[in-house]
Amino acid sequence: MITKRKITAFIIFICLLCVTGCGRHIGDDTEASGIADADSRYKEYEISRLNNNKDIGIFAFKQYNDVLTIICNDEKANICIYKSQDNGLNWEQSEDLENVSSAISDSFIDAADINEKGEYAFSVMRDMTTSSNSEIVIIDDTGNKNTFTLGENAKNVRFSKDGTNILVDTGSSVMSYDRNGTLSVTYPVPGCIDFCEASDGSIVFLTTTALYKYSKKGELTDTDTLLSDNLLDELTEFQSTTNGTIGVYNGALKIDNEDNLYIMLSSGIYRHRLGSNLIEHIVDKVGTSFVGGRKGMCDFLLTGEDFYVLLSKGAVLRYTTADADKVVTNVEKETVAQLKDAALTIYSLYPSEMLDQVVGLFTAKYPNVEVRIEIGIEEESGISVNDAVKALNAKLLSAEGPDVMVLTGLDVDTYADNGILMELSAVHDAVKDSHPDMFLNILDAYRREDGTIYALPARFSAPVAVAQKDVLPAIKDAASIVELIDTGKDYPLGNALEIYYADELYDTFYPVYADKIFNAAGDYNPDELKTFMEDMKQIWEILRKQTTAAEQESVDEQLPVCKNNLSYKTGNLFDRTKSEQDIAITQFLFPIQYFNLITLMNEVDDSYAFESFSYDGNHIFQSKFTVGINSQTKYSEAAQCFVEELFEDDAQGIYAEEGEALNIEPELEIYEGMGMVGENHNITFTFPTDELKDYVMDFFKGLDTPVTVNPIIREIVLTDFESYLNGDISMDDYMNSINTSIKLYMSE
Numbered sequence: 188m189i190t191k192r193k194i195t196a197f198i199i200f201i202c203l204l205c206v207t208g209c210g211r212h213i214g215d216d217t218e219a220s221g222i223a224d225a226d227s228r229y230k231e232y233e234i235s236r237l238n239n240n241k242d243i244g245i246f247a248f249k250q251y252n253d254v255l256t257i258i259c260n261d262e263k264a265n266i267c268i269y270k271s272q273d274n275g276l277n278w279e280q281s282e283d284l285e286n287v288s289s290a291i292s293d294s295f296i297d298a299a300d301i302n303e304k305g306e307y308a309f310s311v312m313r314d315m316t317t318s319s320n321s322e323i324v325i326i327d328d329t330g331n332k333n334t335f336t337l338g339e340n341a342k343n344v345r346f347s348k349d350g351t352n353i354l355v356d357t358g359s360s361v362m363s364y365d366r367n368g369t370l371s372v373t374y375p376v377p378g379c380i381d382f383c384e385a386s387d388g389s390i391v392f393l394t395t396t397a398l399y400k401y402s403k404k405g406e407l408t409d410t411d412t413l414l415s416d417n418l419l420d421e422l423t424e425f426q427s428t429t430n431g432t433i434g435v436y437n438g439a440l441k442i443d444n445e446d447n448l449y450i451m452l453s454s455g456i457y458r459h460r461l462g463s464n465l466i467e468h469i470v471d472k473v474g475t476s477f478v479g480g481r482k483g484m485c486d487f488l489l490t491g492e493d494f495y496v497l498l499s500k501g502a503v504l505r506y507t508t509a510d511a512d513k514v515v516t517n518v519e520k521e522t523v524a525q526l527k528d529a530a531l532t533i534y535s536l537y538p539s540e541m542l543d544q545v546v547g548l549f550t551a552k553y554p555n556v557e558v559r560i561e562i563g564i565e566e567e568s569g570i571s572v573n574d575a576v577k578a579l580n581a582k583l584l585s586a587e588g589p590d591v592m593v594l595t596g597l598d599v600d601t602y603a604d605n606g607i608l609m610e611l612s613a614v615h616d617a618v619k620d621s622h623p624d625m626f627l628n629i630l631d632a633y634r635r636e637d638g639t640i641y642a643l644p645a646r647f648s649a650p651v652a653v654a655q656k657d658v659l660p661a662i663k664d665a666a667s668i669v670e671l672i673d674t675g676k677d678y679p680l681g682n683a684l685e686i687y688y689a690d691e692l693y694d695t696f697y698p699v700y701a702d703k704i705f706n707a708a709g710d711y712n713p714d715e716l717k718t719f720m721e722d723m724k725q726i727w728e729i730l731r732k733q734t735t736a737a738e739q740e741s742v743d744e745q746l747p748v749c750k751n752n753l754s755y756k757t758g759n760l761f762d763r764t765k766s767e768q769d770i771a772i773t774q775f776l777f778p779i780q781y782f783n784l785i786t787l788m789n790e791v792d793d794s795y796a797f798e799s800f801s802y803d804g805n806h807i808f809q810s811k812f813t814v815g816i817n818s819q820t821k822y823s824e825a826a827q828c829f830v831e832e833l834f835e836d837d838a839q840g841i842y843a844e845e846g847e848a849l850n851i852e853p854e855l856e857i858y859e860g861m862g863m864v865g866e867n868h869n870i871t872f873t874f875p876t877d878e879l880k881d882y883v884m885d886f887f888k889g890l891d892t893p894v895t896v897n898p899i900i901r902e903i904v905l906t907d908f909e910s911y912l913n914g915d916i917s918m919d920d921y922m923n924s925i926n927t928s929i930k931l932y933m934s935e
Contacts, residue, residue, distance in 0.1 A: 228508040229470045234516045237501035246299035248486035248497045258299045275503045276517045286330040302346040304328050310341035335368025348384050372405040381440035393440045395422045411461050421452045438486035451487045470506045529556045529825035534589035536563040541843035549832045556825050572902040583607050590820040595813045596898045603641035609816040611640045614827050618834045626849045632810045632893040644810035645833040646846035650800040653771040664802050665722035673729050680766040682733035687742045689909035701894040727912040805892035811846030903928045
């Protein structure tokens, strides 16, 4: 599933005077409080790599009897068990792999653990067509297996220290089962981030609000809110990025033999003992020199006084106070690309996970180039889009603007006409020559009639309609949509289009109207916008009638997961026996959206298909993550290299909310061959036939009409959009307000 991550600034608001070592030792002074400064002696070393530095799915990172063990999936979703007997310098596939593979068969793994006896516990899905069918598989040290059905999906599974019980986190609670599947204790800890077992058998749970300690019998014995006071923002962010994620474990909490707790977040590793008033910031900024920051950090260990951190790319990092000449590594030195020293500023209107990751890729390749990200509208800043763009324009006109700009939705032609943007034909041609599989129809979205290019899209999205093959030709205008969804029947799992918010409605349908509302010359047609409003009101009123208060409340509770979740809309088509949906209007996004569509068409009901969604026969797409270079930059070579980096395989392979990659080959390399054989279904995470592969590729290559969704226009329209849809203001009042704002914007 698709999750959002941002780099959060962590503010140390109470600094303590440190003694030697890592600040005050926990328990030395119960009156001390706050966060002790990080120990500057800890240095970061990459000591080894797994799987050629490709993405892996981490389930467990443990140390028992001086052996480090990693349980993971490789890029093909094959189970892997790596062991190291030299503190992570060298790794070998474990001999246990054969028994484990046989025991779990071709099931999809939710979670896994290993204990000090060498026993394994897995939570697996036998049949991915149902949402709550996990099975717990326990494999003892002789290879014998025991199983029981969980009935829910597991985010985390863990042996108790004595090996008699299995603790399972389902997201709503944590439950303890004996090895035969008998439920013994339920710990009511919803939204648990991570948990660990103390020396007395009690369980400590980390959440975004507190640390909770429960006895083995399930009695709450301690609540510690000190962490929430100091680390709330980071814990909340971490929870939002991992919530609902199945198949990958992100470790945040560990405990040592003295019951000291260790918490790993993007700003570092912290130590704390329940009941004390002190948090020690042991290691600063873990993993920040690697792509993705906290996104890439999966789990960590405390070994002696050193910390070992495992990244999703398979890199093993060691944090130690030992002298550099005493630290042994087993990583080949990479060739560092050469550029003149430069200091680039990259501008984005909104925070962008993809931008964070691309900057990581770029600075790893060009370490002598300093890159600073400038955000126009930080979260909860209250700044309007128009004001943010005005501020950007003022900097550009005063020759103080950023070097590279993410211009998605903004007026590229106006910037180009005013000499603000650099001409990028040379960059375009370099990308084209280096990546012949690129969708050139998308890459050329900003080519002008004279052949010049001033902006390049690194991502895109394409509206699609999904329905039965004989219905698709009928989806030709809003009236046909209304007819298809206004059936009078109740939808047990929601409404006909899985749209619950006014901005979702706008984002789904506006691209289809965009070229009529603003023509190729940029002229505004208020009558076409009025038609859009009238059509949306018809659709909205039908969807609201189909949405019960309980359903809306359920969607509101799952807002980060459900809102604008592209796969969610087609997911209910996939499960039509429960949802009774028979049409979806959404955006094609590979690979998750593709999995749902192809599985629907190939495995569930071959009478379904998808096609480009527009009302005039065009095959429209939106350019996303569109970049341009400031013509006045002092670092043109570095800026061009940064833009070219966006089209390299590592960057194109990033699964991002910004849209689909222009080259899906890197994604195919990751997902080709992923699959499972269930009891009743064969779910294949790849192109099941050449015909379907051609169908999808031809769809992408056939997109021919770029449309622009201007964020300023979006903000203007959405200001009173829901009030109009609900009948709280009249069409005339609404349009008068919109027309005034749009004309004012266009005159500036």
